[in-house]
Amino acid sequence: MVVHLFGAKSSPIVANFALRKTAEENRSKSSVEAVNTVLKNFYVDDCLKSVSTSAQAVALRNNLTKLCASGGFHLTKWASNSRALLASVPESERVADVRDLDLSKDALPAERALGVLWCVNSDVFKFKVNLKEKPVTRRGILSVTSSIYDPLGFLAPVILPSKILMQQLCREKLAWDDDIPEQSAEKWITWLHGLNHLADFSVPRCIKPVDFGVSTSAQLHHFSDASEVGYGVVSYLRLLNADGLTHCAFMMGKSRVAPLKQTTIPRMELTAAVVAVKTDKMLKDELELELNESVFWTDSTTVLRYIDSEGLRFKTFVANRIAIIRESTKPQQWRYINTSMNPADCASRGLTCERFMKNVSWIHGPSFLKEPESKWPETNHDLSTNVDDSEVKHSASVNLVCAVDGTDTVNKLITYYSDWYKLKRAVAWILRFKDMIMQRSNQVTAKNRKVQSCDTNFTAQNCRALTMQDLTRAENEIIKFTQNQRFKEEMSMLQKGNQSVKKNSCLSKMDPIFQDGLLRVGGRLGRSAMPECVKHPIIIPKDSHVTTLLLRD
Incomplete structure (x- = not known):
């Protein structure tokens, strides 16, 4: 080709x-x-x-x-809000809706800019929601919600209620095409009717007013918040001109539903803060502006304590997210804002279309951003980390006790050998000797003549070469001993008749079973026609000497 x-x-x-x-x-x-x-x-x-x-x-x-x-x-297909530019473009090269217009008086039409409706004449972004009729089921709700294209998150607070409803239906385990409960259907229909109000909603395309002049300072402000039903972030660009005038422009909004698995509000607030940090990094990469140091706002004093702490060690969930935040920002960039002033509260709880249309702070930002920094909200809370916080790892005293028991002798035997086959042979001879001693002890009460004849018989029998059965038995006993050292609690539970081990056990994901005195991997392969050793492999500890010998072998 x-x-x-x-x-x-x-x-x-x-x-x-x-x-x-x-x-x-x-x-x-x-x-x-x-x-x-x-x-x-x-x-x-x-x-x-x-x-x-x-x-x-x-x-x-x-x-x-x-x-x-x-x-x-x-x-080709040129479109612009500048009539001078359109006049310089041949008619055949203009977008179809503009070719036959009189540029001196006719209004410019609306165009799609990467899927977003751009009203060229007024230079604003608008939303024209033409939803197809779908059945009131999980599938229909998902289809309608996904059809609202909003990459910058202008409508994030409006779309969140439909996501919450979708999650509630998932929690009730309804099938994709099942009819939803009447109460949920009413909420859905009310939400759909409310979308009609969005016809009057618009956002200026330009982040700077026409008569604003040259910007002397530009700074990103990110607001994050979380509630029981969701969490969200909204970002604004604060511009300052030579005359000291300020302007605040909406940059991006995000809203997400809370996870199905219940979690604490501080953890969700911290997750929202991480989203704010990632949004800041993305906007800095994309905006061709010289930006001052970004400011991050949250109404969670717990999150501020976590970020401000230096010497405390946190549990994994918090520690990982604090690491992301501290890697890209400094504690001095984080500030407190009261919930009533936080515009991200709309993204974490959701708004009806009627309330959204009346809300001013979501698109234009909180009013204090137009004031000098000296008039911004200040934190009046003590941010010293509470030592009783459940997310903080507390130091614990560790006591060591040296115990000597019979297992030490067996351990010495196992660690003495560096070859798996030699270890099996040694254990096989020991087990045969053990059998001989047990048999002799059982014959003490027998007559001397019979004992002597049995002794001769027995000695000859036990001096024979080792068989495959002897080596297999030795192998099972070695593994049984190793398992009992590392998985004693799990073996005890399964021996007592429990169907599974504790969820915090390292073996829980293997669904272990107890078979012939050994721990084996469980699962659905038990119904197959494969050999037993393939269906249920034996479990061995990953860091024992026996495992090393097996791998070498």
Whole structure:
């Protein structure tokens, strides 16, 4: 083949590589801004770019067209909120809805920008929810909820109630196509009707007002919160101009339902804080702005204590998340905000469409961000970590007792050998000697003549060469002893008739069974026709000397 097939799995990456290669090979022939636009502002075959003035837009469009044409890429379907730019584009190259418009008076239409509805005339993002009728089942609810495309999280508080309802139906273990309970159906229908209010909802596309001027300072503010039903994060960009005026712009919102497995509110607050840190890292990578140090807000004093602590050791869940937070931020960047002022509270609890439309702080941010830093909320709580916190690992005294018992002798025997076969032979002879002693003790009451004849018989019998049965018995006894040393509690439970071991046991995932005095792996293979040793392999400790000998062998 001399061409790439259209629609192959590799098509997007091949097209993207060719486009980027075109830009890199023509760096010297085109403007820096045009090259950077190709490298940073294309998503497959769509380009989205914003510049300060119409003159810059026209110049960039011309340079971009020439640059792409040098690689065989023909740019078309242009749309812009700048009528001057559209006027400089031939009608055949404009997007279809703009070709027949009178640019001097006609309103510009709405377009889709990477799936988001962009009202070009007013330069705002809008939502046009045209939902198809679906059955009131888990499958129908999931289909409708997933069809609302909102990558930046403008509608995060509105969508959360449908996610909570979906989770509740999962908790009730309803099948995908079962009719849902009447009370849940009423909640769903009410939520659907509320979506009609979103027709009047809009968000400015530009993060800076038209007459704001040059920004002298830019700073990201991240708010996180959690509740019994969910947790969420919302991020804003705070801009300051030369006149001292401030503007706060919505950047991204996220809301997630609480896990099915019940967890504590402090843990969920900490999880939300981690999401805020990850969002901050992503926005810093994507925004082409010189940013000041980010600020993180939470209404959880427990989370602030965790982040501020230096010398305490936490349990695994908290320790892992604190490590992520401390790796990317400093404790000084974290601040306290009262719940009533926290806009992330909307994302953690959800809002009806009516309440969402009346809520001002979600899109525009809390009012105090427009004030000087001296007027921002301050923490009036004692952040010294509470030593009684259940997430803190407490020091414990460890006492060592040296006990000497019979197992020490057997351990010496096992560790003496460095070869599995030699160990089995030694144990096999010891077991045969043990059998001889036991038989002799049982014959003490017999007559002397009979004892002598038996002794002669017995001695000859026990001096014969070891058989495969002797070695197999020795192997089982060695493993039985090793298991009893490491898994004594598990063996005791299964011997008493329990069906399983404790959940905190290291063997719980193996579903162990007790068979012929040995611990073996359980599971559904027991119903198969395979050999017993294949269906239920013997369990051995991973760090014992016997295991080492087996691996060597």
